Amino acid sequence: MTAATGTGRRDRVPPHPDMRDIGLQQVLEALVDPVRRRIVAELYAAREDLSCGTIDLPVSKSTATHHFHVLREAGLIRQHYAGTSRMNALRREEFEERFPGLLRAVVTGHDEG
Amino acid sequence: MTAATGTGRRDRVPPHPDMRDIGLQQVLEALVDPVRRRIVAELYAAREDLSCGTIDLPVSKSTATHHFHVLREAGLIRQHYAGTSRMNALRREEFEERFPGLLRAVVTGHDEG
Numbered sequence: 145m146t147a148a149t150g151t152g153r154r155d156r157v158p159p160h161p162d163m164r165d166i167g168l169q170q171v172l173e174a175l176v177d178p179v180r181r182r183i184v185a186e187l188y189a190a191r192e193d194l195s196c197g198t199i200d201l202p203v204s205k206s207t208a209t210h211h212f213h214v215l216r217e218a219g220l221i222r223q224h225y226a227g228t229s230r231m232n233a234l235r236r237e238e239f240e241e242r243f244p245g246l247l248r249a250v251v252t253g254h255d256e257g
Numbered sequence: 258m259t260a261a262t263g264t265g266r267r268d269r270v271p272p273h274p275d276m277r278d279i280g281l282q283q284v285l286e287a288l289v290d291p292v293r294r295r296i297v298a299e300l301y302a303a304r305e306d307l308s309c310g311t312i313d314l315p316v317s318k319s320t321a322t323h324h325f326h327v328l329r330e331a332g333l334i335r336q337h338y339a340g341t342s343r344m345n346a347l348r349r350e351e352f353e354e355r356f357p358g359l360l361r362a363v364v365t366g367h368d369e370g
Contacts, residue, residue: 171366172285172288172289181281242366244365245359245361245362246366249356249357250359
């Protein structure tokens with residue numbers, strides 16, 4: 145067993161874009177995928193941080209990791225580590241300020257599987 | 258010169274889907290394209306019917322026709338003929354009822370070319 149150092153853990157925290165650098169095109173490209181919308185809808189409903197494994201998705205683990213990556217790059221989620229679990233939270237307030245009404249509209253219209 | 262009959266003109270009016278048959282997936286696929294968002298944004302701002310030729314788009318006429326087709330199929334616009342001009346209108350109220358807040362959010366966030 146290899147113990148992770150404190151520094152190592154900090155390095156594992158992925159970068160997050162500044163919300164001012166996010167464009168609507170990138171956001172819509174992220175939200176057009178139904179699996180990514182499901183992640184967003186679950187985080188929206190949960191109102192708390194969820195680990196990647198908590199969200200039941202119909203895709204492989206590596207594909208799921210890719211989807212979380214796209215959402216992070218589009219400014220929709222913030223990720224951090226809690227022990228060995230990668231946790232996810234919606235950037236709800238920041239996103240609402242940048243794209244008023246969009247998150248709610250997409251989550252409300254989320255009626256597909 | 259061939260005169261179009263009244264019946265012929267009516268036949269040229271394309272079919273419009275029932276808003277209840279429209280899913281969020283189809284709508285987002287329509288709105289993810291920046292040219293289609295530009296059409297929607299111009300119709301939203303104009304608040305009146307616009308002919309296809311009125312809306313300045315950076316694509317060929319046949320590509321533009323395709324984009325209008327996709328928007329019509331996704332329930333975003335209604336088309337009709339006025340003489341030989343194909344006119345376009347946003348299905349603003351119907352769409353708002355089916356997907357509350359989405360149109361406004363996308364048009365407000367329309368900050369790209």
